[in-house]
Amino acid sequence: MTPPRRHDDFAAPPPPAAETPCYPFAARARDLKRSEIREFLRHAGRPGMISLAGGLPAAELFDRDGLAAATAMVLRERPAAALQYGMTEGQPRLREALSALLRERGIAAADDGLLVTTGSQQAIDLLARIFIEPGDTVVVERPCYLAAVQAFALAGARLLTLPTDADGACVDRLDDCLGGPPPKFVYLVSTFANPTGATLAHERRLALLRWAVRHRVFVVEDDPYGELRFAGSAVPPLLALAAEVPGAADWCGYLSSLSKTVAPGLRVGWMQLPPAVAEQAGRVKQTLDLHTSSLAQEVAAAYLASGRLPAALVRARARYRDQAEALAAALRCRFGERLQFAMPEGGMFLWARFADGTDTSALLPAALAQSVLYVPGAAFYADAPERATLRLSYAGTPPELADEAAARLARALAAG
Numbered sequence: 001m002t003p004p005r006r007h008d009d010f011a012a013p014p015p016p017a018a019e020t021p022c023y024p025f026a027a028r029a030r031d032l033k034r035s036e037i038r039e040f041l042r043h044a045g046r047p048g049m050i051s052l053a054g055g056l057p058a059a060e061l062f063d064r065d066g067l068a069a070a071t072a073m074v075l076r077e078r079p080a081a082a083l084q085y086g087m088t089e090g091q092p093r094l095r096e097a098l099s100a101l102l103r104e105r106g107i108a109a110a111d112d113g114l115l116v117t118t119g120s121q122q123a124i125d126l127l128a129r130i131f132i133e134p135g136d137t138v139v140v141e142r143p144c145y146l147a148a149v150q151a152f153a154l155a156g157a158r159l160l161t162l163p164t165d166a167d168g169a170c171v172d173r174l175d176d177c178l179g180g181p182p183p184k185f186v187y188l189v190s191t192f193a194n195p196t197g198a199t200l201a202h203e204r205r206l207a208l209l210r211w212a213v214r215h216r217v218f219v220v221e222d223d224p225y226g227e228l229r230f231a232g233s234a235v236p237p238l239l240a241l242a243a244e245v246p247g248a249a250d251w252c253g254y255l256s257s258l259s260k261t262v263a264p265g266l267r268v269g270w271m272q273l274p275p276a277v278a279e280q281a282g283r284v285k286q287t288l289d290l291h292t293s294s295l296a297q298e299v300a301a302a303y304l305a306s307g308r309l310p311a312a313l314v315r316a317r318a319r320y321r322d323q324a325e326a327l328a329a330a331l332r333c334r335f336g337e338r339l340q341f342a343m344p345e346g347g348m349f350l351w352a353r354f355a356d357g358t359d360t361s362a363l364l365p366a367a368l369a370q371s372v373l374y375v376p377g378a379a380f381y382a383d384a385p386e387r388a389t390l391r392l393s394y395a396g397t398p399p400e401l402a403d404e405a406a407a408r409l410a411r412a413l414a415a416g
């Protein structure tokens, strides 16, 4: 039996069995990138496995009491709003609460630019649908969040990649993407990127905005992790900085989500866009799901109104800091200079590279044999992969397991 697929199980299904009829699938769906690691991700739940592979928040952090109270309250006091069809743009109470969150992040949110989405993944998909014609180009980071690459590929985009370093995307290389017709947009995860954990430096943000205005190219800033900062100081979102660059607000969209701060099961995300772009995206959203779950939106609105989020974020940041520090210390101790990585300042991921060029896809079977899992870096490249890289998520691994995880990885390397 085919195991159920999770959001980060990004492989295509196995080839159909011999007796399966040959369905006339569209080539763009059929050609969605396959991943050789699907086999291994199936083992993430195996007893005794330490999985550093998944991109899931720590389940212990979910504010179950707060969400239970919010759910009970909306069913008791707002049953019609919570259980009835709603507006495509989102429930008014949630829209107000999300606007307030945006203001806290420095973004002056215009009401007609806000669209509630079914997770920020839907926001990515909507932008792909409204901007991309087959053959168009889109600029992504190298490496990049894989499900965005998949959404853009599904829409028929050709992907151009922008190198990244410790300060995020190398925006001084953007002109390299201007050889042909202008790209439809630049997509980046600006803060604590998936997979690199890097944050786009302040100066680079301004340079990117100036470039976007100069070349009239839209910039999509995906920010699901920004609230999870546990070290260093915050850098304002692009849309907050747009006030400093004349014209930039017209060329910038901001995506965020409650998945990493409240709970991914709510499937509540949102985007703030120039009004004309929001209107277009709203029309397309209507054809996808009419609207995001009214119940989830009302629960999210009630939860945000309860004032419990700030304390939940304090707990999450402390936990992720402890887990990141424990994993980094264990890796340094077990691998020394052999494994290079920058200490993340927030988010959920540690991105590492074997200095000796060890191929992390080839190493995975040995890691599995030692009951430890990670994602080989090759999975995150839209072009030629750097095979010595790997993504380690510390979000689900308590500090007391960090050394054991690193020890297993070291044994896998010794055996491989």
Ligand SMILES: Cc1ncc(COP(=O)(O)O)c(C=O)c1O
Pocket (backbone or CB within 6 Å): 055, 118, 119, 120, 121, 122, 145, 189, 194, 222, 224, 256, 257, 258, 259, 264, 267, 268, 269
């Ligand atoms: C960079 C990035 N964007 C978007 C998403 C999608 O999140 P959601 O649809 O749960 O909001 C994820 C999930 O892991 C992510 O890492």
